[in-house]
Amino acid sequence: MTSIQSAPMAFFTNRPTTEIARDLLGTHLLYTSHQGTLGGLIVETEAYVGAQDTAAHAYNGRRTPFSEPLYHEPGTIYIYQLRGFFLFDIVTQAVDQPQGVLIRAIEPTHGLAQMQRNRPNKPGVNLTNGPGKLMGALGIHDKQLTFKNVATAPLTIDLANRQHPRHITTAPRIGVNTEAASGQLPYRYFITGNPYVSGTLKKDWDREQHGWL
DNA sequence: CCCTCGATTGACT
């Protein structure tokens, strides 16, 4: 039994979102719910850097009820639904600087059995190797925690027992429009070789240019 | 109001 050391707001401030995205690798995403403490090691993230980023929800200053959480304090939880799944972002800059990090994959460390019950028939890495999958494993199927802060919410970044990734791979982000201006920016980060990293190779250039295993 | 499309996933050839 270890105690949780929730990342303070300062963790998400005063440095570039890309750096925060890298720094989140090796920390723990933990959710304290009625099912117990669930979660795991963050092994993959993506940075979305605001109004100039064509792939960001806040591109061109877009601000709607949907993307409103991005404009709040650093550490704000931004959960949104995509095609029936829920995705988890953390706001990474000061108020009105709508940048964030998408948590794309975790390696289970807490509550494995319960997470497996939450996602039946998804054995092995398939339990948490994607942004929608990991939320399903945590048992989160709504936006209830949106606007709360990871510094105080039951859904948190735990800095205790951080692991230092041996090597980090950088790559273009998944699922973004590659034609758009920001489409090729290397804002995806993952722990090299970790089996829980999301996605299958869809293009040869991924392997050639970015050193996939 | 209507149409398009997505920071995904899972089923299927």
Next chain:
DNA sequence: GTCAATCGAGGGC
């Protein structure tokens, strides 16, 4: 490898 589900946000009219 290919492809459709699914539903709300966002934009056009």
